[in-house]
Amino acid sequence: MARGAKLLTLGVLFAGLVGLPFFLTGYKLRFVTWLLMWVGLASTWNLFSGYTGYINFGPVAFFGVGAYVTAVLMVKAGVSFFPALLAAGVLAGIAALLLGVPTLRIRGAYFAIATLAFSEATRSLTLNLSGLTEGGKGLMLPIYNNAYFFYFVILGLTVAVVATVAFIQRTRFGITLVSIREDEVASQVLGVNTFLNKMAAFGLSGVFLALYGGIYAYWQTFIEPGEVFNVLYSVQMLVMTFLGGSGTLLGPIVGAVVLGAMTEYLWATFTYVYLIFVGVLIVATVLFLPDGVWGYCVQTQSRRRRRAQPAPVLE
Amino acid sequence: MxxxxxxxxxxxxxxxxxxxxxxxxxxxxxxxxxxxxxxxxxxxxxxxxxxxxxxxxxxxxxxxxxxxxxxxxxxxxISCVPQGRCTFPHMTVKENLELGGYIHRNRQEVSRALEEVFAQFPILKERRRAVAGSLSGGEQQMVEMARALMLRPKxxxxxxxxxxxxxxxxxxxxxxxxxxxxxxxxxxxxxxxxxxxxxxxxxxxxxxxxxxxxxxxxxxxxxxxxxxxxxxxx
Amino acid sequence: MDWHPFAVAVIDGILLGGIYAAFSAGFSLVFGTMRVINLAQGELVMLGAFSAYWLYRVQAIDPFYSIPIVLGVLFLVGFGLQKLLINRIIAKEPLVSLLLTFGISLILENLALRLWTGDYRTITTSYTGSRTVVAGVTLSNMRVVGLGLAMLAMVGLFLFLTKTKIGKAIRATAQHPDAARLMGIRIHQIYALTFGVGAALAGLAGVLIALIFTIQPAMGGFYTLMSFCVVVLGGMGYVPGALVGGFVLGIIQTTSATFLGGHWMEFSIFATLLLVLLSRPAGILGKGIVE
Known part of the structure; x- marks a missing residue:
């Protein structure tokens, strides 16, 4: 697509998103807000895991940390929303960097399991520190019922995330991340400080996740550890990205919209069946569409382009 | 052939x-x-x-x-000895050789082939209880050859x-x-x-x-x- | 004799640990042989537990007698899963198997929830609550028998892997798949067999668990995580390590429950897993496979 046409499409899309809430009410508005949040969450997950290839199985940990830091500051220290949210982001960033130091040294499946263990440990910890967090009873935040407020805050954050990914894709940072996924050792041999790059991406994704968590907490007004540290949320981020195509810009967006819509449709009617369906979807994606829906489209496009030129013969 | x-x-x-x-x-x-x-x-x-x-x-x-x-x-x-170390490192010489006879139909065939192979490679008979991974390069190569011969290949x-x-x-x-x-x-x-x-x-x-x-x-x-x-x- | 609570906790831990070792051994075997991480392991345990439950409820088959049936059924389930689904992604990295088996675990868990509801069930037989007192310590008979059978299963597995032709073929495939193929070993069959064996062990552990605890269809997740802990502690892919890992984990579980309180037990387990992964990924014995 030509540059001009691309900008025009983006502009129209943006205008549409800005104007949308004024045409929707109640349930539908909440649904679109929720969907936008998941587009952002999936893209955030993709920012680190999709590009570096380090599969983070516990992103919900940062989401939950963001939710609880925001909530505790607002409820117990009387801090107002935006400063509390900011603090949550900063704290999560620091936590991500601290976690990253020991964890980013290990690879592949072990990294995945370590992040899962961290996520579950954090959930358990939050549950047990009931003096601070009210534990299993849950924490009630100050009520703020402005649906438009939350729509625009989430829209803003999601646009920021997508823009960040788009920007990173074009910079050396982005290429370095991909090189880590393709062949980390080769990268290191070429002098790339893979550790710092991984840390940067990991920290950034941690901050974004926490910001979403904080907004979610204020939006839902009531949180408890089992929900904001729910492993299934991690799974959803992962599945949405994989379904759409990890390591691409649009992949997570496509995946989030598709899976999100399906969830809404199936959840209310058939609780367990929805999860069976997700399971089948994961199995099918792994077996038949390892590059995800969007990834598959990208591949077909490049395959068509390649067929136009004959492959060079190796002399 | x-x-x-x-x-x-x-x-x-x-x-x-x-x-x-x-x-x-x-x-x-x-x-x-x-x-x-x-x-x-x-x-x-x-x-x-x-x-x-x-x-x-x-x-x-x-x-x-x-x-x-x-x-x-x-x-x-048709049997082969590939490049590099191809023995089963945590198994003994004898176990490695026996696996060479995996497709034989019964134990007697395997035993017979084993005896023949031991006759051709007496060193391996001596070291048959040694763990393959602990042998020298040359010895491992011999294990691989002997193992390939367990098949009685053409x-x-x-x-x-x-x-x-x-x-x-x-x-x-x-x-x-x-x-x-x-x-x-x-x-x-x-x-x-x-x-x-x-x-x-x-x-x-x-x-x-x-x-x-x-x-x-x-x-x-x-x-x-x-x-x-x-x-x-x- | 009045036993110090720590000693009691340790004994309890050992009793549990045996069962953990049993189903984790299968997990380790599968990883060691085909680099597949089976996130559906807990669900296989759950299937074993529920098979025993339904056989008892509907056919009044004593759980101990249902063991051979469960072993057979779970073996077939595992064999089938490997043959139809997992074998397709064998050559790829373990991460792919993680995703695939996770999908399978979602399907199994929620299918079970749909069919049997989330209700908690127990198997109550004539001997369920029986206890024996040995040297002043009260031991639950079921737990002792559970440990005994679990150990028997481990011995059986050991003999299978070291003395039988197929067992040796499995080990050969784990050590050098290409060389194994050159011996004429059909490695895809071996993979299916291995997974089947792992599933059968999980099923056996499930029966034992059903005899000791209450069960419900969503129990799988906990046991999968336990498998991870055991296997990381004992060394990924190192089957004998599962014994060490199982006992250590059992003891950690019971001692943290006794001294820190029930809530902290969960945290202790996750924290242990995380610490071991970060400091000594090859496990306590240092014999695990680290990529």
Missing amino acids: LHLENVVSGYGKIEILHGVTLDVRTGEVVSIIGPNGSGKSTLFKTVMGFLTPAAGAIRFDGREITGLPPEEIIRRQ ALLLDEPLLGLAPKVRGVILDKVLELNAAGGTVLLIEQNARRALEIAHRAYVLELGRIRFEGPGGELLADKKVRRLYIGE
């Missing part, structure tokens, strides 16, 4: 062998020599079924084996058997190859050590950049000035 007809093979889109035709007749020792990168490993992997040729055919003992996986090719009684392929071995040990390995041949076995030897490979070969081929460049009786190629200059370095 083994016939390759215009075999084209490689890894994905990268073509390494550009149409190789060669023969190994029953009872012969045939050597394939050539510099690094000429496609010797690819040739080995293609014959043994780890790679499927993009074009061409491979026939063994009159039957087509093109595209069969290794576990099926073995069942046609033909034996060896991929760079002398790699990384001390000169004396190399001599031992080559002696074994000649013993085998003297007993009626057919051998295809793929080897970078051109001189030794040509010395023991009835016939030989020179593989370079994925194509057969020279072929002829081993002695002839050994004496040929061009071959000596290019591949033996004199």
Whole structure:
């Protein structure tokens, strides 16, 4: 697509998103807000895991940390929303960097399991520190019922995330991340400080996740550890990205919209069946569409382009 | 016995062998020599079924084996000693050898084959309880050869058997190859050590950049000035 | 004799640990042989537990007698899963198997929830609550028998892997798959068999668990995580390590429950897993496979 046409499409899309809430009410508005949040969450997950290839199985940990830091500051220290949210982001960033130091040294499946263990440990910890967090009873935040407020805050954050990914894709940072996924050792041999790059991406994704968590907490007004540290949320981020195509810009967006819509449709009617369906979807994606829906489209496009030129013969 | 007809093979889109035709007749020792990168490993992997040729055919003992996986090719009684250490490192010498006889129908056949192999490689009989991974390079190579022979194969392929071995040990390995041949076995030897490979070969081929460049009786190629200059370095 | 609570906790831990070792051994075997991480392991345990439960409820088959049936059924389930689904992604990295088996675990868990509801079930037989007092310590008979059977299963597995032709073929495939193929071993069959064996062990552990605890269809997740802990502690892919890992984990579980309180037990387990992964990924014995 030509540059001009691309900008025009983006502009129209943006205008549409800005104007949308004024045409929707109640349930539908909440649904679109929720969907936008998941587009952002999936893209955030993709920012680190999709590009570096380090599969983070516990992103919900940062989401939950963001939710609880925001909530505790607002409820117990009387801090107002935006400063509390900011603090949550900063704290999560620091936590991500601290976690990253020991964890980013290990690879592949072990990294995945370590992040899962961290996520579950954090959930358990939050549950047990009931003096601070009210534990299993849950924490009630100050009520703020402005649906438009939350729509625009989430829209803003999601646009920021997508823009960040788009920007990173074009910079050396982005290429370095991909090189880590393709062949980390080769990268290191070429002098790339893979550790710092991984840390940067990991920290950034941690901050974004926490910001979403904080907004979610204020939006839902009531949180408890089992929900904001729910492993299934991690799974959803992962599945949405994989379904759409990890390591691409649009992949997570496509995946989030598709899976999100399906969830809404199936959840209310058939609780367990929805999860069976997700399971089948994961199995099918792994077996038949390892590059995800969007990834598959990208591949077909490049395959068509390649067929136009004959492959060079190796002399 | 083994016939390759215009075999084209490689890894994905990268073509390494550009149409190789060669023969190994029953009872012969045939050597394939050539510099690094000429496609010797690819040739080995293609014959043994780890790679499927993009074009061409491979026939063994009159039957087509093109595209069969290794576990099926073995069942046609063609056995091999691949490059590098291929023993089962955490199992004993005896267990390694017994696995060589995996496709035999019953225990008696395996025991008989084991006895024969122990007779040919007395050192291995001595060290039969040793864990394979603790043996020296030369000893492991012998385990692999003996293991390949457990199959009672009609033909034996060896991929760079002398790699990384001390000169004396190399001599031992080559002696074994000649013993085998003297007993009626057919051998295809793929080897970078051109001189030794040509010395023991009835016939030989020179593989370079994925194509057969020279072929002829081993002695002839050994004496040929061009071959000596290019591949033996004199 | 009045036993110090720590000693009691340790004994309890050992009793549990045996069962953990049993189903984790299968997990380790599968990883060691095919580099597959089976996130559906807990669900296989759950299936074993529920098979025993339904056989008892509907056919009044004593759980101990249902063991052979469960072993057979779970073996077939595992064999089938491997043959139909997992074998397709064998050559790829373990991460792919993680995703695939996770999908399978979602399907199994929620299918079970749909069919049997989330209700908690127990198997109550004539001997359920029986206890024995040994040297002043009260031991639950079920737990002792559970440990005994679990150990028997481990011995059986050991003999299978070291003395039988197929067992050796499995080990050969784990040590050098290409060389194994050159022996004529059909490695895809071996993979299916291995997974089947792992599933059968999980099923056996499930029966034992059903005899000791209450069960419900969502129990799988906990046991999968336990498998991870055991296997990481004992060394990924190192089957004998599962014994060490199982006992250590059992003891950690019971001692943290006794001294820190029930809530902290969960945290202790996750924290242990994380610490071991970060400091000694090859496990306590240092024999695990680290990529």
